[in-house]
Amino acid sequence: MRSEIKITLLRIGIILAVFGAWEFAPRVELIDARLLPPLSDVLATLRQLLSTAKFWSHLAATLHVTIVAFLIAVPLGAVLGILIAESRFALEVFKPLIFFIFSIPKSIFLPIFILVFGIAFWQKVAFGIFSTIFIVMMTAFAAVESVRADHLRVARSYGATTFQTVTRVYLPSMTPVLLEAVRLAMIFNFTGILLAEMYASREGIGNVIGAWGQGFQLKQLLAAILLVAGLSIIFNETIRYFERKCEHWRG
């Protein structure tokens, strides 16, 4: 137990050291402050941005796209994935295809999405869905396969109805894997949407990050990067927390 605390303290120490370097290196002129403004300046800029309506509208736009894409891609991918995985034949046909498509880089198709959809809301959503759906399907395959055959047999031998089998065996078995799907899906989704915004869009966090980069406005740029990083990490760790709670179900 004691070593656990030691390690956690050391980890916090590492993070603090990195932030400390960020703060002091530019101040003592180790690094050009125009290239890397001190952390406190960046945080001040962030606070300022968060009080501007303009910034919030960009943030809202991004979150809007992200959530819509997420809410379409995840259920759609999960349902498709489960349906395919349930049929042995369908699984044999589609699994290699899905794996193959997953392994090829999807970011390079972004220009095609722009050709087809333009640069508005639905293009970003479509690209987000495209970036996400395959990982969800693959995770759904794993989820179905993870439901142990013997657990199912036991349920069946006790005369469980389909509904009971779904709720008492499938769902608890699949929950950890489905949580993982949600976690990974969001990573791919958010990445795809930010990319779409940076590439060609008139609004959104990705768009302003790109603009600030070009305009050499590093304080705002770094502030936005911190915000994005913070949001992603919080979401990720929250899901991980729930995954850990379900871990012991996996058996």
Add this chain to the structure above:
Amino acid sequence: MTTAGTLGNVDVSDLSHTYAAKGQKSKALDSISLNVETGRFLSIVGPSGCGKSSLLMMLAGLIRPTSGSIRVGGRPMEGPDPSRIGVVFQEASLYPWLTAQSNVEFPLSLRGVDKKIRQARALEALALVGLEGFANSYPHELSGGMKQRVSIARGLVQDPPILLMDEPFAALDEQTRITMGDELLRIWDKTRKTVIFVTHGLSEAIYLSDEVIVLSGRPGRILDRVEVDLPRPRTLEMMSEPRFVALREQIWRQIKS
């Protein structure tokens, strides 16, 4: 490849070993003393966790005991010494990127032995275990029993006077275990090395050995030394004979108490 004299003697004197883990000390072995003459086949049995494997690790020179001494061939054990002691573990642990022959050559190549000599010795050792035809096979192409045989060949390649075996057949199925036991006796008969064999199986221990040492649970102490006076060569039929059964009973009673 036969052994004579006292090179194969193993003398353990007042051996004790205490582990320190997570701030707690636990005594694994308590004042073990035993003497094994050259060419004897000795088995060590005992309940799980009684420290038999620790004893073996110490004999192999991989762990230093907290107190007591080990002398092999009259000289103390300071560290791993494959020229004196060959070790065969439960997991064959052959290197998957090497062929069977290269695996057997491995201890020799660590010492920088000349290539031609290495190859010749390795082939000899493989022939001894009956696998000369598989010299160029890779471990994943071999069955469990065959892998263990390669592991035995590897332990024998430097012609050490003593062979230590830590539950070498435990991961094999029953059929193979029996076959391997006979194989081992054939090899032992030919080379007359000192064999110290750790096992969970009482029947296996009695079947193979001249003497069975019974260890108690933690901390491991010698409960009994049972002389196995059955004639050699051993046969499977002996396992149902009254003398065999009586010996088994005797050992089992010791362990249970």
Add this chain to the structure above:
Amino acid sequence: MSIKRKAAIVRYLLVAGLVALWEILPRAGLVPELFLPPLTKTLLAAAGGAGDLAYHLGVTLQEILVSMIFACGGGIISGLVLGASLLARRLFLPLMSGLFAVPTVVLYPLFTAWFGIGAESKIVFASAYGFLPTLLGTAAGVQTIDRHLIVVARSMGATRFQQIARVYVPATIPTVLSSLRLGGALVIVGVVVAEMLTSTAGIGFLISKYRTLLDSPNVFAAILLVLALAIAFDLLVQLLERRTVGWRHAMRSGTAGYA
């Protein structure tokens, strides 16, 4: 006929059907050629612009190669070191896998601000993009190595150096190869995406250029080229991996398995 073969046949038919649709749908006017140029036109465009494509491909390949050295080389070495030390693992791995959640793309504008829009920013970005996953993959792989292999070497009197050089290093090769495969794929994407965003040369730049010109056949041709590149690299590493198939076999099962 077994299920696998039937499924394979259905799959090939599906893919063939899709390829056919690629040609037919736009030609029949069912899909605007802007959205989906016929396959033949795409291939012709590729053939026609071959010189141009070759030049930009060269630029891209250079950036990829250099980035791979940093991302894969760095990622694998750090992964091996991290994987070998329990303390380092416990300290750094959770931090690093936490960072994994952050979309790396947002760093690109930072790099262009720092390094300009030439090859340097692409290399830095792609290296950053590929580094973390490669490191995580290698560290994870190292943990699956059978520790017993080292114990056996010790029992044979191997020195510390021999244990590392003759046992640890060969044992890590399957992990290194699969990390190389992952890292390399990410580097390729990283470079091309960076080129798409802001660049004056490279395949990604071509893709963007033709998009703004609404020249669909060339857009598709350039994208196909990138895909071909990614697939070629993947197959290359798979070829290397095939030679070490037996090694993974023995490592994962650990104990003597089948009889």
